[in-house]
Amino acid sequence: MTPITIQSDERPAEGPRYRAISGKRQTMGRTAGEALDALNEQSDSESGPSLVIVQQIAADSYFSEAQYQRMEKLMARRNVLTPDELSELEELARQELVAAAERTKAIADALGR
Numbered sequence: 001m002t003p004i005t006i007q008s009d010e011r012p013a014e015g016p017r018y019r020a021i022s023g024k025r026q027t028m029g030r031t032a033g034e035a036l037d038a039l040n041e042q043s044d045s046e047s048g049p050s051l052v053i054v055q056q057i058a059a060d061s062y063f064s065e066a067q068y069q070r071m072e073k074l075m076a077r078r079n080v081l082t083p084d085e086l087s088e089l090e091e092l093a094r095q096e097l098v099a100a101a102e103r104t105k106a107i108a109d110a111l112g113r
Contacts, residue, residue, distance in 0.1 A: 004039065006032045062099035067092060 004022045020027045020035035025042055029035030059065035074081060074089040081089060 004036065006035055060099075060103075062102045063096050067095060071096065 004020060006018055006020050009017045009019045009028065015030075018029050018032045018035040020029070020032075020039040022039055022043070025039060027035050027038035027042065029038055059068040071089065071092040074085055074092070077085075078089065
């Protein structure tokens with residue numbers, strides 16, 4: 001199964017747009033669903049069924065509000081971080097990756113896998 005990422009691509013003159021990315025393929029759409037549909041149209045028919053999981057980027061039981069707020073602050077300044085702040089941001093990113101794995105495990109458990 002090839003992962004698909006959908007990102008908001010804000011362009012003030014055009015309004016919000018979404019970019020769907022899978023490997024080297026990319027598509028755009030006015031909505032996340034439109035971008036995903038366009039990407040699926042490009043894929044081969046042999047890829048089989050897809051499972052789409054939408055995860056809002058926010059604090060949850062796996063990544064606290066304090067962690068989320070700190071990561072947001074550091075990300076907003078990522079071009080001017082001190083070495084200590086950069087290390088802190090890297091650690092928060094690692095913790096968010098662990099949290100994402102825990103979320104995925106919880107979804108798999110809920111599906112009985």
